[in-house]
Amino acid sequence: MTGPASVSWVRFGRLERRGVLLGLSAGQLATVSGALVVLVTVEYTAGAAGVLISSPFWLGLGLLALMSVGGRPVGAWVPLGGHWAYRRAVRATTFLARPMKVGRPAELAVPGLGGLVVVETPGTRAGLIVDRRARTVTGVIEVTGRGFVLDDPDTQGRRVAGWGRVLAGLCQQPAIIRVQLLHRVLPGGGAGVRAWWSANGLDSADWAAKVVADLVADAEANTYRHETLLAVALRPPRGAGRMLPPADARTIERQLAAVSQALAAADLNVGGWADLVRLRQVIRASFDPTGAAHASPARELPVADLRDLGGGTPVVGPMGMVEQWDRVRTDSAWHAVYWIAEWPRSETHPGFLHPILLAPGVRRAFTIVAEPLPIGRALREIRRAKVGHVADAAQRARIGQVEQEATRAEVDDLTRREQDLAAGHGDLRFAGLLTVTAPTSEELDGACGATETAAAQAMCELRRLVGEQAAAHVAATLPLARGLLR
Numbered sequence: 001m002t003g004p005a006s007v008s009w010v011r012f013g014r015l016e017r018r019g020v021l022l023g024l025s026a027g028q029l030a031t032v033s034g035a036l037v038v039l040v041t042v043e044y045t046a047g048a049a050g051v052l053i054s055s056p057f058w059l060g061l062g063l064l065a066l067m068s069v070g071g072r073p074v075g076a077w078v079p080l081g082g083h084w085a086y087r088r089a090v091r092a093t094t095f096l097a098r099p100m101k102v103g104r105p106a107e108l109a110v111p112g113l114g115g116l117v118v119v120e121t122p123g124t125r126a127g128l129i130v131d132r133r134a135r136t137v138t139g140v141i142e143v144t145g146r147g148f149v150l151d152d153p154d155t156q157g158r159r160v161a162g163w164g165r166v167l168a169g170l171c172q173q174p175a176i177i178r179v180q181l182l183h184r185v186l187p188g189g190g191a192g193v194r195a196w197w198s199a200n201g202l203d204s205a206d207w208a209a210k211v212v213a214d215l216v217a218d219a220e221a222n223t224y225r226h227e228t229l230l231a232v233a234l235r236p237p238r239g240a241g242r243m244l245p246p247a248d249a250r251t252i253e254r255q256l257a258a259v260s261q262a263l264a265a266a267d268l269n270v271g272g273w274a275d276l277v278r279l280r281q282v283i284r285a286s287f288d289p290t291g292a293a294h295a296s297p298a299r300e301l302p303v304a305d306l307r308d309l310g311g312g313t314p315v316v317g318p319m320g321m322v323e324q325w326d327r328v329r330t331d332s333a334w335h336a337v338y339w340i341a342e343w344p345r346s347e348t349h350p351g352f353l354h355p356i357l358l359a360p361g362v363r364r365a366f367t368i369v370a371e372p373l374p375i376g377r378a379l380r381e382i383r384r385a386k387v388g389h390v391a392d393a394a395q396r397a398r399i400g401q402v403e404q405e406a407t408r409a410e411v412d413d414l415t416r417r418e419q420d421l422a423a424g425h426g427d428l429r430f431a432g433l434l435t436v437t438a439p440t441s442e443e444l445d446g447a448c449g450a451t452e453t454a455a456a457q458a459m460c461e462l463r464r465l466v467g468e469q470a471a472a473h474v475a476a477t478l479p480l481a482r483g484l485l486r
Contacts, residue, residue, distance in 0.1 A: 010160075010350050012343035028066070028073060035061035084325070084467040093323040093470070109317045110283070110478065112471050118276060121249045126273035128252065129480060136177055136233040139256045140279065140479045142271040143228050143263055149351060149358075160350045162266035169262050171372040171426025175255050178233040179372075180481040183357060184365035184435075185224050186289055224363065229274075229282065231479035232259055286477040287318035288331035289363065289437060323470040327444060330473075333363075333437045334444040337472035338451070340432035342461035345409075355457040356434065362447045362454075363437040365477045370430040378427035382418050386411070433476035434462065 035058040042050040042058075064074045087093050095111040108116035108129060117130045129138040148156060170176050234255055237248045256273055263270045274282065284291070322329045327336045344352055357366060373381075389411050396403055421427060436451050438444035448464075455462045465472045475482050 009347045010352075011347045012345070031061050031064055032066070035059075080467045095318065095321040095470075097317070097319045108283075110474060110480075111317060111321050112474055113480075113482075116480075118279065119249075120276060121253050122246055123250065123253050124256075124273060125275050126253070126256065127276040127279040128249075129279070130236075131233075131480075134233075134483065135236065136481070137236045137252055138231050138233045138479075138481050139252070140229055140231045140274040140282065141256075141260065141263075142274070143230055144269040144271075145228075146267060146269060149354065156350065159267050162268075166262050166266045167370075167428065168426050170259075170370075171428065173255070173258070173372075175234050176232060176259075176372060177235050178369065178481045178483070180231040180233075180367060180369045180479055182229045182231065182365065182367045182477070182479050184227055184229075184285075184477065185363045186227060186285055187224055187363070226357075229479045230259075230263070231481040232256065233481035283317065283478060286330075286365075286473075287321070288333075290332040290439070321470060326464055326466045326469065327441065328469040328473050329441075333439060334441050335469070335473050335477070336436045336444055336448050337465050337469055337476050338434040338436070338455075338462040339465055339472075340434060340455075340460050341463040343432070344459040346459075348459060352458050353460075355454040356451070356460070359450065359454050362450050364451060365435040365437070367433050367435075367476050368430055369433070369475070369481065369483075370428045371483075373427045373429055375421055375427070378421055379418065382414050382421075386414055389414075432460075433472065435473060435476045 038054060038058040038061070039051065042054045046053075064078075066073075068074065069077065097109070108118050110116060114133070117132065119128050119130055120126070121128060126139060129140075130136075131138065145159075148159060151159070170179055234252060237251050260270050260273075318330045320331060327334055329335075353366070356364065389407065392407075393403060417427065434451065434455070436444065436447045438447045452462055474480070
């Protein structure tokens, strides 16, 4: 019997906190320099009394540059708070849809995003999201696993290796700009049971039929379904115009087919690429999960209406959105978005996210956005970071500062990445976002507490995003493969 050693353990690098000097950013260095200039000038012109009188000014500048609150330097809160105050003043934190207003043909209406157009491929009839601003074309496909938690270690190791080959293959395809893996928990897990009972159930007063009907009703109200989507953002052959020429659409179809084959080879169940109706369902479920769970297929817009270029927007966003400092409200739910600031710092089992993904009773959406880096660019970034660490080490030795263990760990991570690239592996820049959803604001607070506990069990450090919840919600719950949050 093969032991647990056959399982491929995973290890994440530490969050890189690069700075210009001694880990300080350019803004922090400028603020510290300003404080020192004021201190020296006052000391030479007014003496000790002037230093004491001006201490609130230069001391405040020093604290502004060096102190951290909530994991961010104090100086980083100033632009964030100012931007939030401006958006509140101009009422940009509230969005209301206008159903009677005729929109542009085939445009995707999402708050905060513009230039998104939905087109259809001529062959597979797959829906593509064309981002004219980012110059990308995105396709969405639904994938499901074949079991992992209860598999033996050999099977788990084989599937982890298969997924690693998929990521390595994505790094080798120059047409792929970005990928997004989205796993979300939605209400309506009993929809299949409800549909079967409505078609085959006995309408009688028998006690057994009543018991089964009660069980079906309970399943409808208290069960959830898991959905995993993969969004692939491609570089269009001739830029990103309003419509794709047939030749470019066929090229996109071939590239998406290659991705499907790679996923199937990794022992995954792969569905078809989402069509226009499916894209509408996916996007609506992000803003109105309750309504999407109770919507029947017959109530969905037919494909003919979605292709009608004369009538409004074929894929709709929320009917309303209200953003608060640390949460956002959409049609039928409240949401709070977290950024995964730190992943497990030691080697861990590939199933370390189970407490987050499979926890019962909490509706969450977990997403990873990854950008494949060309090998040359990745090597340049690694070498630049290593040169910065060498310069910082020399400066610390000059002023007598002791090197921290976290700095040594960052250097070791850079060395390991460089060794992997030299061995022929690819490199990915990625970010993780976690969205918690609840029907009311009070229930959201409880769900957030449970999520933070689950993240601690998964050895992940969460940081709640504030002042940008609406943009974070769009990036975390919609399979648009948008750029990484900076």
